[in-house]
Amino acid sequence: LIPLFDGEVFADAQHESFAEGEGAAWCVGFTEDGAPVRESYVNLIPTSAGGTHESGLRDGLFTAVKSFIDLHSLLPKGVKLMPEDVFARASYVLSAKVLDPQFQGQIKERLNSRDAVRLVSSCVRPVLELWLNEHVEYGKKLAELAIKAAQIRQRAGQKVEKRKSSGVAVLPGKLTDCESRDLAYNEVFLVEGDSAGGSAKMGRDKENQAILPLRGKVLNTWEVDRDRLFANTEIHDISVAIGVDPHGPNDTPDLSGLRYGKxxxxxxxxxxxxxxxxxxxxxxxxxxxxxxxxxxxxxARPPLFRVDAPARGKKPASKAYALDEGELNALLDKLRKEGVREGAWSISRFKGLGEMNAEQLWDTTLNPDTRRLLPVALGAIDFGDTEALMTKLMGKGEAGARRELMELHGSTIEIDV
Structure with a gap:
C-alpha cells in the first residue's frame, strides 16, 4: 500500500508569482481498485464540478511521478505515460486558496481561474518529488501503478481482431486442409519450415491430415496479452486453422468450432x-x-538416425529409424545379435525434416502405425506450480531464475552442439 500524501503550501509576501496567502492544501491516496473519492474546495466553497485547481493537482502529480520514473529509468520500452495514467487511481481532498476566483455557474460549482492550474501544480509538484525520492519503495509502487495503467490504455487502443471476410474467419492461405470433416479422425500438423511442409504435403494422407507450415520460430507468447496475439501472423493462422479462439485456464471457450481432433x-x-x-x-x-x-x-517425434542393414540369409535388406543415440546403439546391438557383420550397415543422420522425402516423412512421423506421437497433458503438478515454473523458463525478466535451473539440472541433460 502507498501511504497518504498530504501537504500544504501558501505564498508569502515575497512570492514572485502569486499573492500572499494563495496556495493549496491537499491529501491524496492511490488505490489499485475501487472508484476514486474526490472532493475539492476553493476558498472553502465546494466545487463539485472540479475546475482548474483540480487540473493543477493533476499536472503536479503527473510531473512529479514522471520525473521520478525518468530518474530511476523505470519506464519500459514502448510505453508512453499520460497524466491520466497517474491521476486515474487518485482519491483526494483539495482545498485551494485563490485571490479573486472566477467560477462557472450560479452556484459556483466549477473554478475557471486560469492561473489556478499553475498555482496548485507549483505547490504540489516539488513536495511530491521530494517525498517520492525520500520514500523510493513507495515511489516505485506508485510508478508501477501508473505504468500498468498506461499499458492497459495502450493495449485497449491496439486490440487486434481475427481477420474475417463476410463475418467468417478466413482460413490461412498456406494451410493445406484435409478432405474429412470428422473431428475425431482429423489431424493438423504444425510443421517447422516451408521445405518440410512441402514434403509433409506430399507424404500425408490427404483424407484426414492437414498441414500448416510455420515460418521460423514462433513468438514467445508467455507475456503477450490475449488481445495482442493476432498481431503475429503465425499465431493468428494457428488459431484460425484449428478453429478455437485464445482463452485462459478459467475461461469456458467455445470448442464447437474445433476442426481437428489432434x-x-x-x-x-x-x-x-x-x-x-x-x-x-x-x-x-x-x-x-x-x-x-x-x-x-x-x-510428433521425428527420428534423428536411419540405419540401412544389408540382406542376411533369408532376411532381405531392411531399414530402421532411431529417435536418438540411445535407440541407435540399441538398434546396432540388435543387428549384431542377428549376425550382421560390424560396419556392414550404413547410418544416416537427418539434419532436419527438410532432408526427408515424402515417403520417409510418412514412415517416421505421419503414418499412425509407425510414428511416435506423444500426447501433451497437464499432469499431476499443481497448475499454479506449473505456471510459476513456466514463468521462470519463458519470462523475459527471469534470466537469473533460468541460470539457477541450469546450474541445478545441467548435469542431467544431453547437449546437442
Missing part, C-alpha cells in the same frame, strides 16, 4: 526444433489450455 507439433529433432516445440507448447499452455486439458495437443 493438433500435432512437428519440428526438427535438434536444438532449434526443440526450441520451436517449447514455444508452441508455451502458446498452447498459456492461451489454449482447454485444448491440452481435452487431450487435443500432441508432439
Amino acid at each position: 493438433v500435432c507439433i512437428l519440428s526438427d529433432a535438434d536444438v532449434d526444433g526443440s526450441h520451436i516445440q517449447v514455444l508452441l507448447l508455451t502458446l498452447f499452455f498459456r492461451h489454449f489450455p482447454k485444448l491440452i486439458e481435452a487431450g487435443h495437443v500432441f508432439v
Whole structure:
C-alpha cells in the first residue's frame, strides 16, 4: 500500500508569482481498485464540478511521478505515460486558496481561474518529488501503478481482431486442409519450415491430415496479452486453422468450432526444433489450455538416425529409424545379435525434416502405425506450480531464475552442439 500524501503550501509576501496567502492544501491516496473519492474546495466553497485547481493537482502529480520514473529509468520500452495514467487511481481532498476566483455557474460549482492550474501544480509538484525520492519503495509502487495503467490504455487502443471476410474467419492461405470433416479422425500438423511442409504435403494422407507450415520460430507468447496475439501472423493462422479462439485456464471457450481432433507439433529433432516445440507448447499452455486439458495437443517425434542393414540369409535388406543415440546403439546391438557383420550397415543422420522425402516423412512421423506421437497433458503438478515454473523458463525478466535451473539440472541433460 502507498501511504497518504498530504501537504500544504501558501505564498508569502515575497512570492514572485502569486499573492500572499494563495496556495493549496491537499491529501491524496492511490488505490489499485475501487472508484476514486474526490472532493475539492476553493476558498472553502465546494466545487463539485472540479475546475482548474483540480487540473493543477493533476499536472503536479503527473510531473512529479514522471520525473521520478525518468530518474530511476523505470519506464519500459514502448510505453508512453499520460497524466491520466497517474491521476486515474487518485482519491483526494483539495482545498485551494485563490485571490479573486472566477467560477462557472450560479452556484459556483466549477473554478475557471486560469492561473489556478499553475498555482496548485507549483505547490504540489516539488513536495511530491521530494517525498517520492525520500520514500523510493513507495515511489516505485506508485510508478508501477501508473505504468500498468498506461499499458492497459495502450493495449485497449491496439486490440487486434481475427481477420474475417463476410463475418467468417478466413482460413490461412498456406494451410493445406484435409478432405474429412470428422473431428475425431482429423489431424493438423504444425510443421517447422516451408521445405518440410512441402514434403509433409506430399507424404500425408490427404483424407484426414492437414498441414500448416510455420515460418521460423514462433513468438514467445508467455507475456503477450490475449488481445495482442493476432498481431503475429503465425499465431493468428494457428488459431484460425484449428478453429478455437485464445482463452485462459478459467475461461469456458467455445470448442464447437474445433476442426481437428489432434493438433500435432512437428519440428526438427535438434536444438532449434526443440526450441520451436517449447514455444508452441508455451502458446498452447498459456492461451489454449482447454485444448491440452481435452487431450487435443500432441508432439510428433521425428527420428534423428536411419540405419540401412544389408540382406542376411533369408532376411532381405531392411531399414530402421532411431529417435536418438540411445535407440541407435540399441538398434546396432540388435543387428549384431542377428549376425550382421560390424560396419556392414550404413547410418544416416537427418539434419532436419527438410532432408526427408515424402515417403520417409510418412514412415517416421505421419503414418499412425509407425510414428511416435506423444500426447501433451497437464499432469499431476499443481497448475499454479506449473505456471510459476513456466514463468521462470519463458519470462523475459527471469534470466537469473533460468541460470539457477541450469546450474541445478545441467548435469542431467544431453547437449546437442
